[in-house]
Amino acid sequence: MTIRRLPLAALATLSSLSLVLTACSSDDEDASSSAGATASVAGDTGVSVNQASYPVTFTSPWGDSTLEEAPTRIATIGYKDADILASLGEVPVLMGDSTLNQEVWTVDAFAGAEPEKTFTYADDGSIDIEQLAAAEPDLIVASQMDLSDNYDELSKIAPVIAAETEDDISGNWQQTLTSLGEALGKQADAAQVIEDTTQAAATVREEHPEFDGKSISMLNYFGLDTIRYLNAAGTDAAKLMESIGFTTIDGSDGFGSDNISAERLDDTAADVMVILDNSQGQIDDLLSNPTFQAIPAVQEGRVLVIHNKAFDTGESAFTVNDDDEQQKGNLAWALGYPGPLSTQWALETLAPLLKNTVEGTSADDSQ
Structure with a gap:
């Protein structure tokens, strides 16, 4: 007998997770x-x-x-x-x-x-x-x-x-x-x-005034046919980003748990675009997509691509943009399922990456 959850391929979807009980003998x-x-x-x-x-x-x-x-x-x-x-x-x-x-x-x-x-x-x-x-x-x-x-x-x-x-x-x-x-x-x-945890976010916000008022969209990417919006309004991921000064785009709560079609990528446009890449080598399909490329933040280099190595090698590690150097920890997981410990770890890990992204210093890596 089983309790059923979303598969791990749905990592970091912060809409309602449901369990389906198929049998029980208790x-x-x-x-x-x-x-x-x-x-x-x-x-x-x-x-x-x-x-x-x-x-x-x-x-x-x-x-x-x-x-x-x-x-x-x-x-x-x-x-x-x-x-x-x-x-x-x-x-x-x-x-x-x-x-x-x-x-x-x-x-x-x-x-x-x-x-x-x-x-x-x-x-x-x-x-x-x-x-x-x-x-x-x-x-x-x-x-x-x-x-x-x-x-x-x-x-x-x-x-x-x-x-x-x-x-x-x-x-x-x-x-x-x-x-x-x-x-x-x-x-x-x-x-x-x-x-x-609240103080950790406040410290990041104080140290990074460049975050204040900037809108942010975080896409959980498994391929062009499986793109999910991570920081929809009201989710833990949205609250986390808001706690350090970012804003949530209008209409984000309408994405729900459904996949976002490539044709609707322009609806996710924000000042900063964060891509959690779980696609095992299909990231170029997104980065070269005409609708994605038309987003102003993409054109101006304000894109952060976090390549999750968990699906490639099983390792708890990630790389950033075109840099092959691995960093320890599953950052996509921490952002998708934030608790107190993962929030504190993610803030420390993510803040310098977001700083570079807001400043557009990753332009060459995201095109």
């Missing part, structure tokens, strides 16, 4: 309940010390889930959830093996520890729910997912931290982190992580 009692204290939302922590208090209830559009005692076996099934948990000094009992392979920021935070179990996303993006149940979690973190078809099935295994509102499905790691702080009695730690 006979456990439904853990869903409305009793207890509701976990606070991001920005409303209001705590200065860590304090555990149970039961605690986590709300979602699909039901409430109550945690009766401190969890010790937390399973993370979303792409960014291990990152969020690691920011609180915790290691999940179960997570995707792609985290170990691609998220250097999360692995570094584990400080030598490893999860007890990992799972592999299938080619079609499915997750084996039997593996999830076999890990015997006492809390499941499933952020940025539409659980309308299977929230009840997951909550039979363990209480679930999910999106608190439908808007949170498109991205709100702060809400997930705050809920985890409630679950672990680490409210102050969670608030501090949010503050540190």
